[in-house]
Amino acid sequence: MMKKLIINNKESKYPIIQGGMGIGISLSRLSIASIKAGIVGTISAAQPGFLSKKFKSDTLNSNLEALAREIKTVRDECPDGILGVNVMYAGTNYDEYIKFLSKQEIDFIVSGAGLPVDLPKYLKGSSVKPAVIVSSGKAAKIICKKWMRSFNVLPEFVVVEGPLAGGHLGFSKEEIESGDYKSLETLLEEVLIEVRKVEEEYKVSIPVIPAGGISTGEDVARYIEMGSAGVQVATRFIATEECDVSDAYKQKIVNAREEDVIFVPSPVGLPGRAIRNAFTDALKTKNQKIKYCVDCLRVCAKKDIPYCITEKLGNASGGDAENGLVFSGAKAYMIDRISTVKEIVEELISECKYCFE
Numbered sequence: 001m002m003k004k005l006i007i008n009n010k011e012s013k014y015p016i017i018q019g020g021m022g023i024g025i026s027l028s029r030l031s032i033a034s035i036k037a038g039i040v041g042t043i044s045a046a047q048p049g050f051l052s053k054k055f056k057s058d059t060l061n062s063n064l065e066a067l068a069r070e071i072k073t074v075r076d077e078c079p080d081g082i083l084g085v086n087v088m089y090a091g092t093n094y095d096e097y098i099k100f101l102s103k104q105e106i107d108f109i110v111s112g113a114g115l116p117v118d119l120p121k122y123l124k125g126s127s128v129k130p131a132v133i134v135s136s137g138k139a140a141k142i143i144c145k146k147w148m149r150s151f152n153v154l155p156e157f158v159v160v161e162g163p164l165a166g167g168h169l170g171f172s173k174e175e176i177e178s179g180d181y182k183s184l185e186t187l188l189e190e191v192l193i194e195v196r197k198v199e200e201e202y203k204v205s206i207p208v209i210p211a212g213g214i215s216t217g218e219d220v221a222r223y224i225e226m227g228s229a230g231v232q233v234a235t236r237f238i239a240t241e242e243c244d245v246s247d248a249y250k251q252k253i254v255n256a257r258e259e260d261v262i263f264v265p266s267p268v269g270l271p272g273r274a275i276r277n278a279f280t281d282a283l284k285t286k287n288q289k290i291k292y293c294v295d296c297l298r299v300c301a302k303k304d305i306p307y308c309i310t311e312k313l314g315n316a317s318g319g320d321a322e323n324g325l326v327f328s329g330a331k332a333y334m335i336d337r338i339s340t341v342k343e344i345v346e347e348l349i350s351e352c353k354y355c356f357e
């Protein structure tokens with residue numbers, strides 16, 4: 001049976017969240033298409049002002065202005081859809097983003113890339129709900145305990161991100177290299193056990209949403225059968241007409257073969273998953289010169305780093321998919337054409353329904 005996904009008292013037609021993707025990949029165009037297709041839209045707060053003239057001199061305000069603009073664009077078209085913003089906990093000025101977003105017309109803020117222990121602090125009195133991305137049952141337990149104790153709030157939903165996801169992974173280089181990491185199924189079971197305990201104790205319902213490598217309706221059906229309230233999908237939505245990223249980036253995803261999807265080191269210290277290109281080949285022999293720094297991540301060492309992540313993601317996003325960083329999920333190789341968000345959603349849902357018949 002297809003479950004209902006309810007976020008901020010709104011019911012999504014289909015239980016799918018379009019995952020947040022930075023830099024400049026999931027902005028208003030992708031969110032509008034997602035909401036119109038009957039799923040939940042997520043704008044990424046990772047440097048959305050990258051193309052602004054004052055980005056390098058006034059990064060924070062360029063990003064906040066861009067966020068306000070993107071949110072308004074979605075709301076003008078989709079006043080009632082479920083819309084959220086993904087803000088990485090590892091980013092600088094995290095508090096400033098949350099304070100600003102607490103006053104915007106969005107339904108939720110979802111944070112991963114670290115444990116967002118104080119996310120609800122700035123949402124008191126706001127209609128914006130806090131949600132979290134975790135990669136273990138332990139992290140889900142800590143967040144529920146901490147948020148309840150400090151803010152009397154529980155997550156609006158919990159995303160469980162597994163090892164096949166795109167972008168930065170919640171697993172160390174050693175874990176990835178040795179293959180010593182848990183599958184999304186195992187992680188989902190762990191998180192469901194922890195969340196069920198919280199639901200029983202407080203008599204609430206917290207949707208648990210797996211993410212990472214979900215690319216068919218059969219995947220969706222499997223996770224729903226396991227007890228999730230829906231799924232989060234990101235990579236599949238890159239190769240769509242509506243995705244905000246450059247055509248060159250989309251084409252890189254379409255052309256990727258299985259062996260082109262590789263791990264790359266990142267200034268954050270955690271491995272990332274990306275499509276092999278001239279940039280990743282060059283990285284094997286030498287670090288890339290850092291041209292500027294907008295102090296994007298609290299966790300960046302800034303010295304002796306392989307490259308600047310904002311510069312390289314921004315370059316790829318803007319159209320230089322050979323010399324920039326093309327983040328992608330593990331299943332990018334299964335994508336062989338540019339389609340539309342609606343086509344993908346309809347395909348996932350009809351395949352999923354078929355599995356339940």
Ligand SMILES: Cc1cc2nc3c(=O)[nH]c(=O)nc-3n(C[C@H](O)[C@H](O)[C@H](O)COP(=O)(O)O)c2cc1C
Pocket residue numbers: 019020021022023025044046086088111112113133161164165166167168211212213214232233234235236326327328329330331
């Ligand atoms: C290109 C790309 C960029 C991403 N950027 C972010 C981000 O800025 N913040 C974040 O929390 N997750 C980010 N993610 C993770 C996605 O939101 C999502 O949870 C994950 O990729 C799901 O797996 P899938 O891509 O296999 O569907 C990114 C993923 C991709 C593919």
